[in-house]
Amino acid sequence: MSELKVYNSLTRTKEVFTPVTPGYVGMYVCGPTVYSDVHLGNCRTFISFDIIYRYLKYLGYKVRYVRNITDAGHLEGDRDEGDDKFSKKARLEQLEPMEIVQKYTLGFHKVMELFNNLPPTIEPTATGHISEQIEMVKQIIANGYAYIVDGTVYFDVEKYNKEKPYGILTNRKLEDLLEGTRALGGQDEKKGRLDFALWIKAKPEHLMQWPSPWGMGFPGWHIECSAMSGKYLGKQFDIHGGGMDLAATHHTNEIAQSQACYHTSPVNYWLHTNMLTVNGARMSKTAGNGFLPHQLFTGDHPLLDKAYAPMTVRFFMLQTHYRSTLDFSNEALQAAEKGLKRLWEAYENLSSLVYQDIDNAQLDNELEKRCINLVNGFDESMNDDFNTAKVLANMFELAPVINSLKHGQVLLASISKQTLELLQNKFSAYLFDIFGLKNEKENDSALLDGVLQLLIQIRKEAREKKDFTTSDKIRNKLQQQGITLKDEKNGSVSWAID
């Protein structure tokens, strides 16, 4: 089998993945800022990394997956004045800041569960790691890369850049960055216009503030990830992930902070997911074009024709590579819904096949070989920077083969028992364990099936008497209720909920 290769933003190439400690992987993903509902763009990133997490586990790695909850300190805009988002929202909703945090953290977890994302192994909060952040800031000051102005601590970017390339992650030179930076207000305190705050002095009216060696304040925008990844994954760890929008500022500053503190590059592989777009423009909180998950599940949104199930959305996202932009549209979602249905039917057909060793002479070597190649292609594609779309294409190529085996167009003995088992095992592993899909039909109760079996029996008797009026009535009425009856080749009848 091939080796796992991942696209590393730091080097802008695909590299063979070699963890720091053989057999173990440390992965940090930037989590949500919990002052409002997560939108689908946020969800895309978390789903992408959920797949990556699941695949690493499938490969046999023991993975420590850390995803933070940002619940402190983010300012509105690039200013040293102004409230943090939690205080502002708290005033609007007349709640304690920690009530806001609680509310949206619970909402976030609920959404992650609906999408069937596995929880991270550690989910640390910024407010729970204030002292770690303060210690890190102290160390950066001690190392000479930060300065204090009236209770606020700034990182000295220009000094840092003399030793290490500050813009390494996005391939930018400091001069270019300085040129591109617009003059913003409230920057008089800073020595350099790219300098960013590690610790921010709080005004008396700030609701969230903590004591520090520099007075009452709150942590800067980027230090929490550096402090918490360092604490749980070490000074140098394997994978750091997040949305592409975080690379230029947040991740760039994380690298600088960790270098300045520990004198080591914190992350070996930087993985960035691309944006979800609506009509070609990026979905974002501030642009107001965000879809909330519940709007999608209920269809309650002006741009949506109907409701879509969480698994349809998950599948929709799997059809595109995580580093490509994905455009959100009704047409694309409907296509995904139908495609997923077809895949489930193929999977159900596959699982129902029981091998019968009738005659080995009927083995179709060509078909056998084709099946094996397509199945082995699953791992090959995933090893190529998690190409989920390619895996799905192979599955769809196998679907007609599976369906033919089931419906008798092709004899089951055309493939060997081992190959059938290989298909069954790999489909199951990929659909459930790696892609994290679940069959929403599973909720169907035994009771419903019992009732339908009765109707199917009555219809069968009617058909035997050529009483098609009755038989069609049963089928049509059930269809109106959203239940489809299918007369199979062998005379049995199956049913499905649309």
Added chain:
RNA sequence: GGUCCUGUGGCCGAGUGGCUAGGCAGAGCUCUGCAAAAGCUCCUACAGCGGUUCGAAUCCGCUCGGGACCUCCA
């Protein structure tokens, strides 16, 4: 302005220089009391113009279009 990404058939989308990805939609056929489902077949595209090459969707250059980041955002 700077740093990048991107342009694939009606739509969505994968793509390692040579072997028509795949899905959805559409058309025809087989099966069937009729449907549905399933199977088979058809629809062979790579923004434009040059270049490299025996051979380019894939590499290079230019032109045009779209997008992201440089300011909180996954």
